Amino acid sequence: MAKLEVTHLNKTYSPKIVPVKDLSLAVEDGEFLTLLGPSGCGKSTTLRLIAGLEQPTRGEVLIGSKNVTHRSAGDRNIAMVFQSYALYPHMTVFENIASGLKLRKTPVGEIQQRVAEASRVLDLDGLMQRKPSKLSGGQRQRVALGRALVRKPDVFLLDEPLSNLDALLREQVRAELKQLFQSQNTPVVYVTHDQTEAMTLSTKVAVLYKGDLQQLDSPQRIYSHPANQFVAGFIGSPQMNLLTLPCENSHALLGEARVPLPQVTEPQPAGQIVLGIRPEHLQVGKQPDCTAVRGQVFLIENLGMSDLVSMHVQNSELTLRALIANTTLKAGDELVLSLPPQQLHWFDIETRSRIPVQPETVAH
Amino acid sequence: MAPSTPVVTKPSPTQEGVNWKPVLLGITVFLVAIFSLAPILWQLLTSIKTNADISRIPNVYFPREFTLEHYIQLFDRRPFLRYVLNSAFVAIVSTLLCLGLGSPAAYALARLRLKGEQLILGLVLIVTLFPYILLFLGLLEIVQILGLGNNYLALIIPYTAINLPLTILVMRSFFQQLPRDLEDAAKVDGYNTVQMLWQIVLPTTIPALVTTGILAFIFAWNEFIFALTFMTRETMKTIPVAAAQIGGATLFEIPYGPIAAATVLGTLPLVLLVLFFQRKIVQGLTAGAVKG
Ligand SMILES: Nc1ncnc2c1ncn2[C@@H]1O[C@H](COP(=O)(O)OP(=O)(O)OP(=O)(O)O)[C@@H](O)[C@H]1O
Ligand SMILES: [Mg+2]
Secondary structure: OOOEEEEEEEEOOEOOEOOEEEEEEEEOOOOEEEEEOOOOOOHHHHHHHHHOOOOOOEEEEEEOOEEOOOOOHHHOOEEEEOOOOOOOOOOOHHHHHHHHHHHOOOOHHHHHHHHHHHHHHHOOOOOOOOOHHHOOHHHHHHHHHHHHHOOOOOEEEEEOOOOOOOHHHHHHHHHHHHHHHHOOOOOEEEEEOOHHHHHHHOOEEEEEEOOEEEEEEOHHHHHHOOOEHHHHHHOOOOOOEEEEEEEEOOEEEEOOEEEEOOOOOOOOOOOEEEEEEOHHHOEEOOOOOOEEEEEEEEEEEEOOOOEEEEEEEOOOOOEEEEEEOOOOOOOOOEEEEEEOHHHOEEEOOOOOEEOOOOOOOOOO | OOOOOOOOOOOOOOOOOOOHHHHHHHHHHHHHHHHHHHHHHHHHHHHOOOHHHHHOOOOOOOOOOOOOHHHHHHHHHOOHHHHHHHHHHHHHHHHHHHHHHHHHHHHHHHHOOOOOHHHHHHHHHHHHHOOHHHHHHHHHHHHHHHOOOOOHHHHHHHHHHHHHHHHHHHHHHHHHHOOHHHHHHHHHHOOOHHHHHHHHHHHHHHHHHHHHHHHHHHHHHHOOHHHHHHOOOHHHOOHHHHHHOOOOOOOOOOOHHHHHHHHHHHHHHHHHHHHHHHHHHHHOOOOOOOOO
16 A cells, blocks of 8 residues: 655754654554654654654655655645544544545545444444543543544554553553554554553564664564664663673673673773673573672562562672562572573673674574 | 441531531622622612612612613613614624734744744733723824724724733633644644634634633723713713713702613623623633543
């Protein structure tokens, strides 16, 4: 149907405010791209540029390989769901959903039929004659989705559509969204700062930070091969342990432990390197082929499924956090943790980018 | 209720003596109402008392006899209906002009990033602070030069001008709190600018339009000095002027009855107007546009 492409997109509000610096992306039919990043990194701005609600300073937006950069939002045949839902307060649910079709002079019969279909999918029957003020948050959210769905647009854009729902409902709607858009076969661009949403919904994730694209990959690869230290720290909860270590010959020194450096590593200029390991990958006790680190537990946080144990590494200032299931540890206990070599991430101390470990698969 | 639910005993008023809160509230409301409504009530009663009751000493507060004589006099001796229509015409036209000119200006000030926006706002604000009586002499000359005396325009134009700054400020702050997403959603849906303003923004703006409209209307309806000076012909006078000029048959007779009747008739339209639109004002149509 229609592929969405943006090339070298830039938006400069003022020399100091450049929310999007130089962004190039492509989203195929049926692909679900999530723009993920901390607050203020330019996610909404990117979406608004694609929608045509803002004009880019440089760069182009292509939909179905047609250049739509200078077309108005209404001419791009896109549909957008807003964080605040933005339902028209003076119209009934039916009128809200049908308004885009009416403007395009769709025959009445077809409007009826399309609205009925959307209402069936979204379970909106019985709400059609209500005003938005008489709906609950979740219902409003579904009406906003319905307004997008009936349009049968070339591209769906969603800006944090779940952030106004409570935690339980959010999980439920997230699952519904996934099914809904899997059946659409249309490019979807989804904005969120919630990494769970990004990981569960997307086929591709673009991590943004300060207007720059940090990594564009499948959710799995973003988790297993973060492209730089920012992505490594941003993705994953609890956060990855990121330790700045001194190097000695072919080893990095973690307290008394010596962690072998990846083979391809050139001698580190500053004599230092950043080591990352996720709390869920640390193992208790001395394991074969692993570097073991000894330390003293100082904090235990119960996360339900397992405990997050923080420990001071012996003979150093560093701390490590590990996820350990049903532990009987308490503060002050001695603990030995093993670092499985295949779960280690290395980052350049200066560029902060990932240092590949051999043998590392390059393909997905 | 599930049988296992423990029985919760609520402290009820009968158990712990009198619950003072509603009683105090009631008394306070009553006092405030008396304080602000008593003069109006007095006028209303005076307007339906007989002349004998009006001049009786000691005062008759609540008359036994009622009469419509004063009202009939009002319409018999003078073209009172004409005054009402004059007032209504001037007030309605200037209010509509005010909203029609002020709202687009307010929208532009709220939504477009104009150069010198702060300057424009500052000027508008200064105009609201300016006592309008000071404009009076200047306006008088202008009216004379243009020959606008005894012309509705002589009132409509100044009333519109005086109310415009307030309209702009109130409407601007309303537009600012109107969610921007609403307009963006309309654009994505395919509304062009005119359709968007007319079909999406305007309907959500009605409560604010009604509120500011009523303020402008009340001002225009009650204004006295301009109306007194610029309108000298009997058929052009407005209600406040006409009511003030009601005189007795002799120099020493003060016609309390007709004056009270004129006041009541002059206030009635305002009361009806506010009551009629009150629901719209309170309702706040934007409720439900965005997640509350
Ligand atoms: N119209 C504008 N004029 C000037 N600066 C703007 C404008 N719109 C956005 N910005 C700035 O651009 C930056 C990025 O904003 P954007 O809304 O894209 O962030 P975001 O990633 O969506 O954040 P959030 O997660 O909080 O929604 C912010 O620093 C913001 O202040
Ligand atoms: Mg945003």
